[in-house]
Amino acid sequence: MSVEVYYDDDADLGLIQAKKVAVIGYGSQGHAHALSLRDSGVDVVIGLPEGSKSRPKAEEQGLRVLTPAQAAAEADVIMVLAPDTAQRALYTESIAPNLAPGKAIFFGHGFNIRYGLIKPPAEVDVAMVAPKGPGHLVRRQYADGKGVPCLVAVEQDASGNALALALAYAKGIGGTRAGAIRTTFTEETETDLFGEQAVLCGGAAALVQTGFEVLTEAGYAPEVAYFECLHELKLIVDLMYEGGIAKMRYSISDTAEYGDLSRGPRVIDSRVKDEMRKILGEIQSGEFAREWVAEDEAGRPNFTKWQAEGAAHPIEETGRKLRGMMSWVDRPITETA
Ligand SMILES: NC(=O)C1=CN([C@@H]2O[C@H](COP(=O)(O)OP(=O)(O)OC[C@H]3O[C@@H](n4cnc5c(N)ncnc54)[C@H](OP(=O)(O)O)[C@@H]3O)[C@@H](O)[C@H]2O)C=CC1
Ligand SMILES: CC[C@](O)(C(C)=O)C(=O)O
Ligand SMILES: [Mg+2]
Ligand SMILES: [Mg+2]
Helix, strand or coil: CCCCEECHHHCCHHHHHCCEEEEECCCHHHHHHHHHHHHCCCEEEEECCCCCCCHHHHHHCCCCEECHHHHHHHCCEEEECCCHHHHHHHHHHHHHHHCCCCCEEEECCCHHHHCCCCCCCCCCEEEEEEECCCHHHHHHHHHCCCCCCEEEEEEECCCCCHHHHHHHHHHHCCHHHHCEEEECHHHHHHHHHHHHHHHHCHHHHHHHHHHHHHHHHCCCCHHHHHHHHHHHHHHHHHHHHHHHHHHHHHHCCHHHHHHHHHHHHHHCCHHHHHHHHHHHHHHHHCHHHHHHHHHHHCCCHHHHHHHHHHHCCHHHHHHHHHHCCCCCCCCCHHHCC
16 A cells, blocks of 8 residues: 655645644644744744743743643644643643634644544544654754654544645644655554554663663673663664665674574564564554553553653663763753753
8 A cells, every 4th residue: 555745845834824823732742843833934822831841941942822722712723732641631621612613623643533532523624743753853853954754644624625734734844854644543643652662662672671681680791781782772773764674784794694683583573573463452442542541540650660660770870871971972852942
């Protein structure tokens, strides 16, 4: 099945420049969208609750900040970039009362629409512009004249122009420089959750920590284990990013390539693949969403415990010391927001 990919020439920035956009939330994605839209000549207002710790950041960066309800009332396009677990209450209390025919509600991830937690009225456009990368890189790439690819989807096309508006928005944040792929809320939500759980975040972090543990428990120096299992991973992934697994294999030694081909499938074996399928099933059935919403409503007891355990893993202390010797590595996350 071939996908539709849109680039800058397929998108009319004027469509979004003609609208007022409310960006609700000013975290990783919110700051990136708001600053890049503004730099693209779009009229942007930020929606944040009174007392939000993001307010000073947005104001320092010259943006006008209102409450979510005020911002939603003023705007033609409301982009929801608050945490997924906060969006349902935010929508009910501040956005729904300020929707009207002709307006559009946009999302950066399809969680709340896919799992039926938010149900917008039929008279508004419902669309998604979901960058396939962390917000701080979305902003950094835009500022460098590049872009992070994104997914665009239309759930509801009340105006008949929802896709064109979403593409215009994607252009405003640099997405169409790299390519905007047309998808659905369901496909984006399920693949995004699977990717972050099984491969990008959950899978990669567990692989790195486990490799570090095996080496250090066998008596090897933590510093050597850190470079081998974490630091060098970026250099290897950079080659995959540039030219696929084939380019990485071209660049490594024959010895490494033989080890890769003969041992890799023993690490990621059929048991791991079966577990990945199970994780995908929990996403597709809504089990993961129900678990995460309940965990959030209970005050996040497991989330907080697992976060603290991760932060206390010995690889973090080793990494802090080593990165201190490489000033070019430790780029502050607060650089753009
Ligand atoms: N992180 C990423 O790179 C990616 C995220 N996404 C999606 O983007 C969305 C936003 O995620 P992310 O940027 O990570 O979120 P963050 O946690 O980084 O930021 C959330 C922002 O929303 C604010 N906020 C919290 N509660 C409310 C509320 N009730 N009303 C309005 N604003 C609120 C926070 O303010 P305060 O500072 O006061 O907490 C903060 O500014 C999610 O749907 C996520 O799935 C999609 C692609 C990648
Ligand atoms: C990989 C994590 C992500 O899906 C992302 C940065 O794209 C997220 O939800 O933060
Ligand atoms: Mg993602
Ligand atoms: Mg995600």
